[in-house]
Amino acid sequence: MCPFFANAAAMGACLVALVAAADPAPAQDAGQDSVQQAAGQPALAAPQQTPRATPGPGSPPPPLRQIQAHRVTQAPRIDGNLDDLAWQTPATTGLIQNEPTNGAAPVRETRFWIAYDDEALYAAFRMCDAAPDSVDRAIARRDDFPNTDAILLELDPYNDDRNGSLFMVSAGGAVLDEQLYNDGWDDPSWDGVWESAAAVDAQGWTAEMMIPFSQLRFPARPDQVWGINVSRRCKRNQERDDLFHRARTDSGHISRFPDLVGLSGIHAGGRREAWLYGLGKGEYLQTTAGNPFNDGSKLHANLGADLKWGLASNLTLNATVNPDFGQVEIDPAVVNLSDVETIFDEKRPFFVQDSNTFNFGRDGTNNNWNFNWMDPNLLYTRRIGRNPQLSLQNDPQFTESPTGTTILGAAKLTGRLGSTNFGALSALTSNEYYHFSQDGVRGRQLAEPLTNYTVLRGTRASHSATSALGFMATSTQRDLSDSLSRTELARHAYTGGVDGWTYLGASQRWAMRGYLSGSLIQGDPDAIAAQQTSSRRYYQRPDANHLQYDPTRTDLAGWMGRLMLNKQKGDITLNTAVGAVSPGYEINDLGFQFRSDVINTHLALGRRWTQPNRLVRFRDVSLASYWTWDFNGTRNGGGLGAFYSAQFTNYWSLNGNFFYNPSYESTRATRGGPLMRLPVHRELYLYAETDSRKIVRFSVEGGAGEDTQRARNAWAGLGLTLKPSSALTLTLRPSYSWEQNQAQYVDVVDDSTMVATYGHRYVFSDLAYRELGMSVRADWAFTPHLTLQGYVQPLIAMGDYTDLKEFAQPDSYRFSVYGRDNGSHITLDPATNRYIVDPDGSTQHSFDLDNPDFNFKSLRINLVLRWEYRPGSTFFLVWTRNGTDEANPGTLNMGRDVDSLFKAPSDNVVLAKITTWLDF
Numbered sequence: 001m002c003p004f005f006a007n008a009a010a011m012g013a014c015l016v017a018l019v020a021a022a023d024p025a026p027a028q029d030a031g032q033d034s035v036q037q038a039a040g041q042p043a044l045a046a047p048q049q050t051p052r053a054t055p056g057p058g059s060p061p062p063p064l065r066q067i068q069a070h071r072v073t074q075a076p077r078i079d080g081n082l083d084d085l086a087w088q089t090p091a092t093t094g095l096i097q098n099e100p101t102n103g104a105a106p107v108r109e110t111r112f113w114i115a116y117d118d119e120a121l122y123a124a125f126r127m128c129d130a131a132p133d134s135v136d137r138a139i140a141r142r143d144d145f146p147n148t149d150a151i152l153l154e155l156d157p158y159n160d161d162r163n164g165s166l167f168m169v170s171a172g173g174a175v176l177d178e179q180l181y182n183d184g185w186d187d188p189s190w191d192g193v194w195e196s197a198a199a200v201d202a203q204g205w206t207a208e209m210m211i212p213f214s215q216l217r218f219p220a221r222p223d224q225v226w227g228i229n230v231s232r233r234c235k236r237n238q239e240r241d242d243l244f245h246r247a248r249t250d251s252g253h254i255s256r257f258p259d260l261v262g263l264s265g266i267h268a269g270g271r272r273e274a275w276l277y278g279l280g281k282g283e284y285l286q287t288t289a290g291n292p293f294n295d296g297s298k299l300h301a302n303l304g305a306d307l308k309w310g311l312a313s314n315l316t317l318n319a320t321v322n323p324d325f326g327q328v329e330i331d332p333a334v335v336n337l338s339d340v341e342t343i344f345d346e347k348r349p350f351f352v353q354d355s356n357t358f359n360f361g362r363d364g365t366n367n368n369w370n371f372n373w374m375d376p377n378l379l380y381t382r383r384i385g386r387n388p389q390l391s392l393q394n395d396p397q398f399t400e401s402p403t404g405t406t407i408l409g410a411a412k413l414t415g416r417l418g419s420t421n422f423g424a425l426s427a428l429t430s431n432e433y434y435h436f437s438q439d440g441v442r443g444r445q446l447a448e449p450l451t452n453y454t455v456l457r458g459t460r461a462s463h464s465a466t467s468a469l470g471f472m473a474t475s476t477q478r479d480l481s482d483s484l485s486r487t488e489l490a491r492h493a494y495t496g497g498v499d500g501w502t503y504l505g506a507s508q509r510w511a512m513r514g515y516l517s518g519s520l521i522q523g524d525p526d527a528i529a530a531q532q533t534s535s536r537r538y539y540q541r542p543d544a545n546h547l548q549y550d551p552t553r554t555d556l557a558g559w560m561g562r563l564m565l566n567k568q569k570g571d572i573t574l575n576t577a578v579g580a581v582s583p584g585y586e587i588n589d590l591g592f593q594f595r596s597d598v599i600n601t602h603l604a605l606g607r608r609w610t611q612p613n614r615l616v617r618f619r620d621v622s623l624a625s626y627w628t629w630d631f632n633g634t635r636n637g638g639g640l641g642a643f644y645s646a647q648f649t650n651y652w653s654l655n656g657n658f659f660y661n662p663s664y665e666s667t668r669a670t671r672g673g674p675l676m677r678l679p680v681h682r683e684l685y686l687y688a689e690t691d692s693r694k695i696v697r698f699s700v701e702g703g704a705g706e707d708t709q710r711a712r713n714a715w716a717g718l719g720l721t722l723k724p725s726s727a728l729t730l731t732l733r734p735s736y737s738w739e740q741n742q743a744q745y746v747d748v749v750d751d752s753t754m755v756a757t758y759g760h761r762y763v764f765s766d767l768a769y770r771e772l773g774m775s776v777r778a779d780w781a782f783t784p785h786l787t788l789q790g791y792v793q794p795l796i797a798m799g800d801y802t803d804l805k806e807f808a809q810p811d812s813y814r815f816s817v818y819g820r821d822n823g824s825h826i827t828l829d830p831a832t833n834r835y836i837v838d839p840d841g842s843t844q845h846s847f848d849l850d851n852p853d854f855n856f857k858s859l860r861i862n863l864v865l866r867w868e869y870r871p872g873s874t875f876f877l878v879w880t881r882n883g884t885d886e887a888n889p890g891t892l893n894m895g896r897d898v899d900s901l902f903k904a905p906s907d908n909v910v911l912a913k914i915t916t917w918l919d920f
Contacts, residue, residue, distance in 0.1 A: 059105060060105045060106075061093075061096065063096065064094045068092070069263050070086075071115070071116060071117060071264075072115045072117055073117070075117055075120070075122065078196065079199075080197035082208070086115045086122060089113065091111035095230065095232060098241065098246060099238060099239060100239060102245075102248055108129050108232075108239075109128040110126070110127055110230070111128070112125045114260065116263060116266065120211055121155075121209075123153050125232075126203070127206065127207070128203060128204045129205065132200055132204050135200050136170075137149075137170070137171050138174065139170065139172040139173060139726060139781040139783070140729065142191070142866075143175075143178075146170070146723075149171040149205065149233060149234055150168050150170040150171065151168070151230070151233075152231040152232075152233070153211075154167075154229040155167075155226055155227065156226055156254050158218060158226075158416070160461060161254055161465040162183050162255070163179075163254070163421070164180040164254050165179055165215075165216060166180055167192075167194060169207045170198065171198055172198065173198045176188065179354070182364070183366075184252065189346075189353065193273070193917060194209065194210060194871065195871055196209045212271075216268060217314045217316065218266075218268065218314060220313045222264060223263070224260075224264065225261055225263075226259070226260040227254060227259065229243050229244065248610035250569050251569050252366075267313045271309075272307070273308040273872075273917065273918065274306065274917070274918045274920070275306040275918075276305050277304055277914065278302070279911070279912070280301050280912045280913075281300040282299050282300075282910045284297050284909070285908075286905045286907055292437050293399070304320070304322035305320070305321050306349075314416040315413070315415035315416065318350070321409060331344045332793055333858040337769075340535065340594055341592075341594075348385075350410060350412070351381040357421065357422075357423035358378075358457050358472070360378050360497060361514075363501060364502070365512075365513050365564060366568055367566050367568075367573065368564070368575075369577070372598075372637045373562075373598070373600045373628075374594050375515075376587060378591045379455050383453070384407065384410070384453050384590075385404050385405050385406075385427075386448070387402075388432050388434075388447035389448060389489065390448060396436035396437065396438045398437040399435070402432040402434070402448070405429045405451075407428070408429065410425070411427075412426075413425075420459065421460070422457070423458075424456050424457070425455040426455075428453075429448070429450070433445060433447055434447045445484070446482045446485055449478045451479070452476070453475070454475040454477075456471075457473075458470055458472075466503045467500065468500055468501055468502075473494070473495065473497075474493075474496075474591065475493070476494075476589040480523070480524075486527060487526040490521040490528070490531070492520075494520045495587050496518055499513070499514065500514065501514070510565065511565075511568050513566075514562060514563040515562060516561040517560045517561070518559045519558050519559070519560075519585050519586050523554065531556055532549050532550070533549070535671065537586075537597055538597075538672045541674065543675055545632060546630075558582040558585030560579070560582065560585045561579060562577055563577065563579070564577035571607060571609070572607055573607070574604070575604045576603045577601065580599045580631075581595065582631065597667070600629075603625050604623070606621055606623070608620035616649065617649055619644070619645065620643075620644070621644050623640070624641040630667055634665050634667060636665055638661065640660045641659045642657060644657070652689065653689050654686070654687070655687050656685055656687060657684075658684050659682065659683045660681075661680065661682070661683075665677050669743065670748075673758070674757060675810055676811070677811050678813065679708040679709045680708045681708075683704070686702055686703065688701075700718055702714070709742055709813060710740075712739070713740070716735065719733050727780060727782065731778075732774070735771075735772075736770075737770070737771045738769070739768075739769040741767040742766055743815070744801065746763040746801065746804065747763045747849055748760050748762050748763065749761040749763060749847045749849075753845065756810070757808075764804075764805055764806070764815060766801070766802045769800075770798045771795070771798075772797075777790065785869070786867045790864075791860075792860070792862075793858070793859070793861075794858070796856070796892075796898070796901060797855075797857075798890070798892040800853055805821075818837050822839065822840050825837075828851060834850055835851060851890075854890070855889045855891065855897065857884065858882075858883070858904075860882050861881040863878065863879045865878075872919075874914075874915050878910070879911075881906050883904040887900060
């Protein structure tokens with residue numbers, strides 16, 4: 001254990017004491033009722049439909065304890081008009097302004113009604129407004145919600161103060177729905193099947209919602225008590241009104257909801273839903289003459305179904321046959337020169353639904369700082385149906401490669417078992433093959449083996465929702481009957497872990513969370529050897545005495561753990577953590593992991609000012625110290641950081657940070673070689689944005705960094721958003737980055753005479769890198785249910801490698817430049833575009849290298865027409881263009897390269913997909 005931890009523990013204890021003394025517990029909100037009704041118990045008194053006391057002038061009403069739902073015998077029409085019989089009872093009022101004047105009475109009154117029958121929950125809202133012509137009616141694609149006038153209904157059906165669902169409707173009729181977790185975090189990937197409507201009239205505007213009970217999970221009880229919040233958003237003054245008051249220095253969201261009572265005799269179990277889909281796709285691809293697998297066009301068609309079955313009111317089974325995994329949005333183009341894999345967002349409907357159920361190790365604290373650390377992602381669903389992993393052998397003349405792995409079937413069970421949130425997922429993917437042709441003879445080779453993926457997740461919170469404990473386990477099982485697959489892939493991969501959190505003290509001002517996870521992979525020696533030498537661990541490092549590379553091993557095991565303490569409330573903020581990842585930890589068969597062999601700690605202390613003054617609405621400042629070691633005690637990262645953010649009274653905002661990283665010994669720079677001592681590095685970043693309510697909105701960001709050895713980098717970006725009408729939004733984001741790197745890794749060459757560097761020459765280079773990128777997005781909503789989105793991403797990235805050189809001495813930043821030092825010579829063979837290097841003038845140790853220069857030009861276009869022709873049923877029409885060009889490596893000429901960008905050969909895909917929702 002590093003000696004730093006003893007000092008850190010003492011320092012942390014002192015800081016906690018100082019913070020506690022400087023930031024006493026806040027007094028209880030005036031009018032806040034401290035009595036909480038037990039979930040599932042009948043109300044002891046009639047619910048309060050109006051404020052219990054008459055507030056003074058300008059004062060907010062006291063928070064409501066309960067909201068009454070009433071049963072109706074005739075379902076209201078969801079048309080935005082409040083003339084139904086269900087809405088003729090007295091309305092409920094009592095919202096409290098949380099922004100911009102925290103704790104004040106709302107500027108405009110909001111009234112609402114909650115009703116239900118055997119099938120659904122109904123809600124109606126009257127948003128009073130003396131200037132109805134000023135009501136903003138912006139519309140956009142579902143879940144792509146604009147800054148506009150809107151009403152939200154939030155429900156906590158289990159009344160567990162941690163989880164729930166959100167339904168939002170704008171004055172123009174745009175909709176958004178989300179799943180809520182961790183007492184207020186949101187997951188917008190969920191799409192429920194529900195109805196809504198809105199209308200503007202002389203009194204302001206109105207909205208109605210119909211939410212089928214089949215879309216919610218709740219306990220199987222005769223009488224229900226849920227948590228509820230109604231929240232109104234007004235664009236003109238950025239106002240947010242809720243059924244509760246939360247001071248800006250406090251935490252918690254769902255835990256503040258009042259009770260929704262009066263629900264009885266409802267259930268969601270036994271409901272079945274199906275999504276039937278048909279997919280047609282035409283691919284028009286670049287090809288070469290004589291290619292037997294590609295004549296330039298391919299047509300595909302597919303049919304399938306997803307099934308959702310409510311086994312009980314609190315448990316749902318999702319199954320799929322020939323699943324709907326058609327992805328209609330493309331991934332952005334990236335240039336990655338590091339040894340770390342790029343992570344992409346999940347967009348496939350089956351996987352994004354209920355995805356937060358499988359979060360591990362992140363809940364419990366409302367502020368999670370990470371420096372050189374990534375919490376474990378035990379389930380990275382893009383591993384399922386992934387691009388094939390096996391290498392294609394022998395470089396054949398023509399090849400047809402699968403673009404993904406076929407998912408034969410998948411099933412997911414989510415919900416509650418007793419008081420435990422539960423999730424299970426299983427998927428089976430098929431064998432995939434490369435098809436190749438060599439001199440007219442065809443063959444095939446395995447690209448990805450038959451694989452089963454299984455995940456189990458459970459979390460149980462205490463009755464008072466002040467602590468929770470969970471577990472998670474995953475399994476990857478591959479059929480490695482093919483001898484080639486055994487040399488590259490593990491046969492079995494398992495992960496398991498426990499996580500939990502707890503509040504400390506009755507005031508819940510402090511929270512602690514932690515987790516411990518273990519992993520085990522098993523396979524043939526070649527596959528396990530590849531894992532040992534991968535970029536995540538580098539067991540082959542010659543000066544790492546704590547690592548033992550063993551090419552005969554058939555398994556690899558490891559663990560990962562972390563403990564975090566966070567201050568949840570108050571003007572003073574504090575967050576500290578300590579964690580470790582053992583060298584053998586490996587979860588990438590089904591999860592995502594950057595590094596292993598890490599010990600990491602940080603301490604972040606800040607101050608926030610939440611009361612507006614003449615200049616700013618709020619601001620905060622934080623300072624942080626962070627340090628990283630490997631398991632041998634080598635400090636391989638760390639430094640100091642300062643952070644600032646503010647929002648001004650005109651709703652412009654500014655934030656930035658500064659990092660100072662002292663010299664440290666990098667265990668990664670040589671990518672499996674000896675330590676390299678990196679120089680002192682400094683970095684600055686700034687971001688500013690104008691008022692998001694305006695028709696024209698700007699943002700600008702930029703940063704720069706340098707080290708003491710003349711390596712420099714800088715980047716800048718501009719954001720321009722135009723909203724010429726309530727239905728059209730145009731966004732333009734150009735960016736430019738520049739880097740002059742003095743030690744860009746190129747390759748490693750074996751040479752037994754290189755005793756100083758352990759029998760290898762580690763080749764580096766100066767790198768001049770330039771990247772010019774842009775994203776252009778147009779969002780046009782014809783109606784809230786019919787939208788057109790266009791996305792264009794041009795990218796030009798150039799790398800010029802000069803002064804190729806070799807690492808001269810471990811634990812240093814010294815290099816020997818080829819052609820200058822040690823009598824060396826270097827030439828570039830124009831016929832092969834390879835460097836021929838004589839590193840010492842003797843010609844005995846000469847070697848050659850590919851010229852690493854590049855000039856990558858990419859143009860990606862995605863055009864998506866989306867029509868939700870009825871609730872839950874959607875039609876997509878998609879055009880995708882992907883063109884690339886790599887001519888003129890190592891040089892940048894804007895006129896030439898932009899011209900090449902638009903003339904580059906491209907692949908075009910046209911896709912039509914229709915999904916029909918059935919409820920039976």
